[in-house]
Amino acid sequence: MNIAFVDSTEAPVGPGERPTTVVAPAIGNAIYAAVGVRMRHLPIRATDITLALDQARQKTTS
Template identity: 65%
Template structure:
């Protein structure tokens, strides 16, 4: 009940993907608290963006590799794109908005990359190396 479209810029030389805009539309029944609904959707979308491009857990010798934010770097404020969020008018019962907008962001980014440069990336996080591999026709 959430749809997302991403506008991205892909640097063909470096493989860096910059998300310029996320557009999300949510059908959550009757919106009881518009400000709260917007805040929940914004937070979920940014979490989804962070997981799509930045976050990934690696293990070394059975332990999590990154144990501090000096090496594990989620989305930073400087990387927050324009957000365009709307809610479908509805008379249905209200539903929760905890994290529904999280899961639609990565597929939207992947589709936007494909639309922009014709390279399909299928694993998260979408790293510059994975984009370069996809551009070169190697499995990503």
């Protein structure tokens, strides 16, 4: 791996990936708002949502 320093007049800031830390929680909150189940692990797959919905239904009928 090579690292190169580039002269710049821009202010030093963190890496460009920093804003992506809020994406997964936002998607998880949107899923909760839409269907009422919390997804607390990544990756969030459609099959995981279906399973969580099935489990939630079983809890309410028991």
